[in-house]
Amino acid sequence: MQLNPEILNKLTSIVGESYIFTDIETRNHYGHDETEDYVFPPNVVLKPANTKEISEILKIANEYKIPTTPIGARTGLSGGALSIYQGIGLSMERLNKIIEIDEQNLQVTVEPAVITQVLREAVAEKGLFYPVDPSSQGSCWIGGNVAENSGGARAVKYGVTKDYVINMEVVLPNGEIIWTGANTLKNSTGYNLTQLMVGSEGTLGVITKIVLKLLPQNTHNVLMLVPFFKASQACEAVSAIFRAGIIPSALEFMERDAIDWTLKYNDNINITVNDNVQAHLLIEVDGNYPEILFSEAEKIMSVVEQFEIDEVLFADTEDQKNALWKMRRSVAEAVKSNSIYKEEDTVVPRYVLPELLNGIKKIGNKYGFKSVCYGHAGDGNLHVNIIKGEMNDENWEKEVPKGIREIFELTVALKGTLSGEHGIGFVQKNFMDIAFSKVHLELMERIKYVFDPNNILNPGKIFPDEV
Amino acid sequence: MQLNPEILNKLTSIVGESYIFTDIETRNHYGHDETEDYVFPPNVVLKPANTKEISEILKIANEYKIPTTPIGARTGLSGGALSIYQGIGLSMERLNKIIEIDEQNLQVTVEPAVITQVLREAVAEKGLFYPVDPSSQGSCWIGGNVAENSGGARAVKYGVTKDYVINMEVVLPNGEIIWTGANTLKNSTGYNLTQLMVGSEGTLGVITKIVLKLLPQNTHNVLMLVPFFKASQACEAVSAIFRAGIIPSALEFMERDAIDWTLKYNDNINITVNDNVQAHLLIEVDGNYPEILFSEAEKIMSVVEQFEIDEVLFADTEDQKNALWKMRRSVAEAVKSNSIYKEEDTVVPRYVLPELLNGIKKIGNKYGFKSVCYGHAGDGNLHVNIIKGEMNDENWEKEVPKGIREIFELTVALKGTLSGEHGIGFVQKNFMDIAFSKVHLELMERIKYVFDPNNILNPGKIFPDEV
Numbered sequence: 001m002q003l004n005p006e007i008l009n010k011l012t013s014i015v016g017e018s019y020i021f022t023d024i025e026t027r028n029h030y031g032h033d034e035t036e037d038y039v040f041p042p043n044v045v046l047k048p049a050n051t052k053e054i055s056e057i058l059k060i061a062n063e064y065k066i067p068t069t070p071i072g073a074r075t076g077l078s079g080g081a082l083s084i085y086q087g088i089g090l091s092m093e094r095l096n097k098i099i100e101i102d103e104q105n106l107q108v109t110v111e112p113a114v115i116t117q118v119l120r121e122a123v124a125e126k127g128l129f130y131p132v133d134p135s136s137q138g139s140c141w142i143g144g145n146v147a148e149n150s151g152g153a154r155a156v157k158y159g160v161t162k163d164y165v166i167n168m169e170v171v172l173p174n175g176e177i178i179w180t181g182a183n184t185l186k187n188s189t190g191y192n193l194t195q196l197m198v199g200s201e202g203t204l205g206v207i208t209k210i211v212l213k214l215l216p217q218n219t220h221n222v223l224m225l226v227p228f229f230k231a232s233q234a235c236e237a238v239s240a241i242f243r244a245g246i247i248p249s250a251l252e253f254m255e256r257d258a259i260d261w262t263l264k265y266n267d268n269i270n271i272t273v274n275d276n277v278q279a280h281l282l283i284e285v286d287g288n289y290p291e292i293l294f295s296e297a298e299k300i301m302s303v304v305e306q307f308e309i310d311e312v313l314f315a316d317t318e319d320q321k322n323a324l325w326k327m328r329r330s331v332a333e334a335v336k337s338n339s340i341y342k343e344e345d346t347v348v349p350r351y352v353l354p355e356l357l358n359g360i361k362k363i364g365n366k367y368g369f370k371s372v373c374y375g376h377a378g379d380g381n382l383h384v385n386i387i388k389g390e391m392n393d394e395n396w397e398k399e400v401p402k403g404i405r406e407i408f409e410l411t412v413a414l415k416g417t418l419s420g421e422h423g424i425g426f427v428q429k430n431f432m433d434i435a436f437s438k439v440h441l442e443l444m445e446r447i448k449y450v451f452d453p454n455n456i457l458n459p460g461k462i463f464p465d466e467v
Numbered sequence: 468m469q470l471n472p473e474i475l476n477k478l479t480s481i482v483g484e485s486y487i488f489t490d491i492e493t494r495n496h497y498g499h500d501e502t503e504d505y506v507f508p509p510n511v512v513l514k515p516a517n518t519k520e521i522s523e524i525l526k527i528a529n530e531y532k533i534p535t536t537p538i539g540a541r542t543g544l545s546g547g548a549l550s551i552y553q554g555i556g557l558s559m560e561r562l563n564k565i566i567e568i569d570e571q572n573l574q575v576t577v578e579p580a581v582i583t584q585v586l587r588e589a590v591a592e593k594g595l596f597y598p599v600d601p602s603s604q605g606s607c608w609i610g611g612n613v614a615e616n617s618g619g620a621r622a623v624k625y626g627v628t629k630d631y632v633i634n635m636e637v638v639l640p641n642g643e644i645i646w647t648g649a650n651t652l653k654n655s656t657g658y659n660l661t662q663l664m665v666g667s668e669g670t671l672g673v674i675t676k677i678v679l680k681l682l683p684q685n686t687h688n689v690l691m692l693v694p695f696f697k698a699s700q701a702c703e704a705v706s707a708i709f710r711a712g713i714i715p716s717a718l719e720f721m722e723r724d725a726i727d728w729t730l731k732y733n734d735n736i737n738i739t740v741n742d743n744v745q746a747h748l749l750i751e752v753d754g755n756y757p758e759i760l761f762s763e764a765e766k767i768m769s770v771v772e773q774f775e776i777d778e779v780l781f782a783d784t785e786d787q788k789n790a791l792w793k794m795r796r797s798v799a800e801a802v803k804s805n806s807i808y809k810e811e812d813t814v815v816p817r818y819v820l821p822e823l824l825n826g827i828k829k830i831g832n833k834y835g836f837k838s839v840c841y842g843h844a845g846d847g848n849l850h851v852n853i854i855k856g857e858m859n860d861e862n863w864e865k866e867v868p869k870g871i872r873e874i875f876e877l878t879v880a881l882k883g884t885l886s887g888e889h890g891i892g893f894v895q896k897n898f899m900d901i902a903f904s905k906v907h908l909e910l911m912e913r914i915k916y917v918f919d920p921n922n923i924l925n926p927g928k929i930f931p932d933e934v
Contacts, residue, residue: 102816102818103710104706104710104816104818105706105816105817105818105847106709107816127712148655149653149654149655149659150655151653151655155652155653156652159630160653162659162662163626163630172906172910176906178904178906178907178910181884182814182879182882182883182884182902183816183882183883184814184815184816184846184847184848184882184883184884184887185622185623185814185817185846185847185848186616186618186622186627186814186843186846186847186848186887186888187616187666187814187884187886187887188615188616188617188618188666188812188886188887188888188889188890188891189884189885189886189891189899189902190891190899190902190903190908190911190929191663191666191667191671191911191914191915191929192616192629192662192663192665192666192667193907193910193911195629195659195662195663196658196659196662196663198659199654199655199658199659200658200659204658215714216709216712216713216714217712239571239572242573242683243570243571245594245683245684245755246683247682247683288712289756289759292756292759345655347649347651347652347653347654348651349569349571349572349574349650349651350572350652351569351571351572376653379651379652379653380572380651380652380653381651381652381653412649415649415650415651416649416650416651417648417649417651417654417656418656419654419655419656420651420653420654420655421653421655422655423655424655424656424657432656432657435649435656435657436657437645439639439643439645440645440660441657443639443645443660443917443918444657444658444660446917447658447914447917448658450910450913450914450917451910462657462658
């Protein structure tokens with residue numbers, strides 16, 4: 001589409017000349033995120049200063065029916081921030097303040113463009129704990145976390161983003177501003193628009209302020225890396241640990257390839273892996289009492305020793321812990337640096353993880369692709385990186401999507417679903433029919449219509465091209 | 468309204484002659500719950516056996532536009548189950564099975580008419596823990612808990628009903644059946660209809676199956692009763708305990724009157740209270756390691772000793788613990804047995820609880836009513852029982868509602884809201900304008916319309932008479 005000079009003038013008068021961009025370099029920059037190699041530049045990039053400017057922009061967009069895509073840190077893996085129908089790219093970057101850390105009520109009010117790790121560190125300085133830590137926490141923003149309902153390694157004990165959002169200021173597509181809830185831990189007052197907004201991927205409103213609940217900071221943790229000779233046994237051990245009465249603060253699974261590629265990618269991580277090891281579990285317990293944590297670690301040892309394992313590594317120092325976490329967190333980048341790939345975010349009840357892993361490998365054999373799997377096994381959340389490698393473009397474009405469809409059919413048959421924490425966005429939308437009936441998808445579409453009758457806000461996301 | 472013989476025949480053919488009732492005794496029985504002294508009998512009471520029958524009933528109701536009210540255990544305090552426009556009273560009582568306790572995945576699938584305590588005990592036998600325990604847990608049903616997003620004493624540490632519901636089977640008002648989510652701990656796949664349904668008070672769909680996540684069972688707890696000479700200091704202590712880094716598993720507040728009335732009501736509870744005591748905190752910590760719990764109890768002691776307190780009672784035996792919990796749980800009944808009353812379910816950020824309590828007393832003085840306050844202080848959730856006592860009917864009907872409106876205005880000004888865990892239902896709906904703008908209420912009404920365009924399902928609830 002084209003934006004005529006009249007519209008551009010109106011938009012300029014809202015944000016000011018310094019914060020409107022139509023040059024191709026800026027548009028391309030804001031036209032991609034971390035999703036494969038997609039680039040969808042908007043016609044114009046706006047960088048509003050505050051809620052009021054966003055409200056005025058959306059009034060214009062709604063009047064002229066201009067597609068408008070909220071853009072966060074562009075670390076997304078489902079293409080949620082791509083301006084696939086061009087229009088306005090609404091960068092949230094100037095709404096980047098921590099408004100208030102409320103130590104009395106254990107709450108924090110933030111704007112969306114605060115980096116998740118910055119937020120976590122700011123509250124930690126006050127002895128408070130925001131547990132949600134996506135692997136991209138050093139660069140992703142809290143607003144994007146809310147839009148995609150992000151998880152991360154600590155979700156297994158502490159839950160995901162949705163479990164911490166109690167209230168939000170949101171600009172609706174018609175420019176109206178609402179607070180979705182109240183600053184309370186409990187709320188049975190009307191429909192839960194807060195939770196409807198969380199994970200709605202920027203399709204229902206633009207989030208401009210977020211109130212999060214916090215916990216008291218934990219003081220200690222124990223981190224261990226357990227090498228398994230059989231990948232399926234690593235998956236089985238996951239469920240066994242919970243049945244032993246332990247809720248680890250992290251329980252991460254990495255296939256052999258994920259580790260090898262990561263060690264190659266990070267030549268400063270000093271870990272050696274026995275040739276016969278097929279997978280690792282990275283297990284953390286946390287709390288305030290070291291003696292309890294050691295006792296829990298011993299219980300975990302007695303569980304994993306029932307499987308075929310190599311020597312367990314306990315991280316003795318902060319440096320060792322950081323190295324192990326760096327290894328885990330850089331798997332995605334390592335895979336990406338190695339080959340073109342597609343990442344799927346499968347999630348199932350945790351006990352059927354071995355079945356899922358097995359099924360994925362079989363489907364890969366059938367369609368001729370290799371996959372590298374890792375993820376938050378404690379949640380049953382397995383990231384499946386499908387590697388292009390030497391595959392020709394035709395197979396990559398035509399055959400692989402059939403395999404992906406089979407993978408999702410398997411996850412749904414196992415009572416799981418398409419995405420655990422990345423969202424559906426642009427790249428998974430045409431698989432939605434696997435998880436939802438036509439009746440269900442139509443309900444969601446009609447909810448979208450309630451908020452956004454002109455379909456201006458982040459169009460082309462979540463919903464399949466044909467319902 | 469009247470249901471003609473043709474409709475009654477169709478309904479009979481769905482549920483069978485033994486499960487349709489038009490006699491006035493049955494209709495009156497299903498026409499009231501625990502909300503004040505309201506009775507709104509439906510024209511007909513149906514007791515369907517399963518999801519399929521409910522679907523067929525709703526198809527008829529939708530075709531003939533018959534108001535249909537799902538009825539649970541009728542322990543509700545906001546009138547959510549009252550058939551205020553008559554029509555069909557849909558008793559869920561025959562859907563009362565625990566379908567599966569999944570020990571591998573720490574989940575349970577239940578039908579809605581399972582008594583909450585029965586569910587808690589059934590999973591406890593397998594070493595699992597469903598933490599949500601409303602005071603009415605011995606008689607309320609899990610379906611009603613989901614419909615109202617019930618809380619209870621353990622919400623302060625473990626959260627409310629919404630934090631455990633991961634998936635639901637729901638019959639929509641047009642008779643279609645959907646599952647709202649997946650059996651996974653994480654889910655970023657489309658709009659969160661599960662959380663939209665939780666707390667929607669039977670206005671969007673009829674819940675027929677619920678999948679709940681469970682935790683490993685805790686083995687130990689310590690319970691203490693702390694008498695305060697000043698009620699406001701009891702409120703202040705609440706926030707101080709959290710700031711000391713402790714998350715109690717229960718933190719309950721009871722005003723002096725609440726205790727006195729309860730002790731009078733339960734003559735077998737053996738507790739003496741010093742004349743000068745104004746309020747109590749009932750505080751519990753739980754976990755797996757007694758030595759940690761004692762250390763936490765000591766920390767709590769050192770916090771509360773900074774206030775003016777009488778001697779702290781530690782419950783040494785299970786019997787003592789049960790007696791203290793019985794005292795707390797029977798406050799509502801005790802108040803009810805003493806006078807006609809109205810119960811409000813205010814909730815605020817916990818630190819402003821003293822301000823709320825003070826404000827309520829001032830408003831009571833202004834309008835000439837006495838209130839007995841108690842509740843889940845750890846969540847900032849204060850139940851306000853307004854006592855009719857000797858007040859004449861005219862003041863009770865005309866003046867008291869003005870006072871209640873001021874109480875809610877105060878809670879919202881304190882960044883709280885109208886209901887923490889009882890829902891809005893019938894009795895609070897005309898206060899919704901205090902918590903929500905017109906824009907916000909219209910959004911909710913349009914969501915209702917998406918699910919229920921003919922407004923057949925639990926009409927006359929949540930939404931104010933005039934938006």
